[in-house]
Amino acid sequence: MSLVAAPVLESENLILRGPIASDAEPVIAFLMDRPRSDGFGGSDTRSDAWRWFTLNLGHWLLRGYGYFTIELKDSGLPAGLCGIWNPEGWPEPEIGWVTFAGFEGRSIAYEAALRVRRYAYEDLGLTTLTSNIVPGNTRSAKLAERLGARYERTYTNVAMGEDDLFRHPGPDEVLG
Incomplete structure (x- = not known):
C-alpha cells in the first residue's frame, strides 16, 4: 500500500505509483551509487539516503x-x-527522472516522463514545467530534448549548485 495519497498512473509498459515501504531499499541503493546519483542528490551514507526517501x-x-x-x-x-519535484528554493515545478541500475537504455524514463507530464498538465493543472539538469549529464539533457524541452538558462540550484534549466512544451502543445 502506498505511503502517500498518490494516484496510480499507467502507460503502455509502466505503472507509476506512490512509494511503498519496500521501495526504500532500491532508492537507497541508487542514491548511494554516487556516479549514478550525483545529479539527483546522491548520498554518502545510508542514513542520508533514507532521509531522501522520507523527504519524498x-x-x-x-x-x-x-x-x-x-x-x-x-x-x-x-x-x-519519475515525478514532479518542487521543494523550497526550486525555481518552479520540475519533471525529474532516474532509472535504477540495469534498467537503462529501455526508454523507461522517457515513457514515464511523458505520462507524468500529462498528469501534471491534465490533473494538477500546472501550466509550465522544467527539468533541471546538472551540466555534463548528457543522457538526461538528451532525454529532456527528446521530450521536446529546450535549454533555457543555467542557474544556481540551492541544493545542487549549477543546473541547466530545460523548459518543457506547455499544455497547449502537449495536450492539444
Missing part, C-alpha cells in the same frame, strides 16, 4: 505530488523514479 514522502504530503516509483508492468519490479 513529505514532498507528497506538502505539495500533493512528488516522485512516483516506476514499476514494470510485466514483472512488477521497481525500475526507477
Whole structure:
C-alpha cells in the first residue's frame, strides 16, 4: 500500500505509483551509487539516503505530488523514479527522472516522463514545467530534448549548485 495519497498512473509498459515501504531499499541503493546519483542528490551514507526517501514522502504530503516509483508492468519490479519535484528554493515545478541500475537504455524514463507530464498538465493543472539538469549529464539533457524541452538558462540550484534549466512544451502543445 502506498505511503502517500498518490494516484496510480499507467502507460503502455509502466505503472507509476506512490512509494511503498519496500521501495526504500532500491532508492537507497541508487542514491548511494554516487556516479549514478550525483545529479539527483546522491548520498554518502545510508542514513542520508533514507532521509531522501522520507523527504519524498513529505514532498507528497506538502505539495500533493512528488516522485512516483516506476514499476514494470510485466514483472512488477521497481525500475526507477519519475515525478514532479518542487521543494523550497526550486525555481518552479520540475519533471525529474532516474532509472535504477540495469534498467537503462529501455526508454523507461522517457515513457514515464511523458505520462507524468500529462498528469501534471491534465490533473494538477500546472501550466509550465522544467527539468533541471546538472551540466555534463548528457543522457538526461538528451532525454529532456527528446521530450521536446529546450535549454533555457543555467542557474544556481540551492541544493545542487549549477543546473541547466530545460523548459518543457506547455499544455497547449502537449495536450492539444
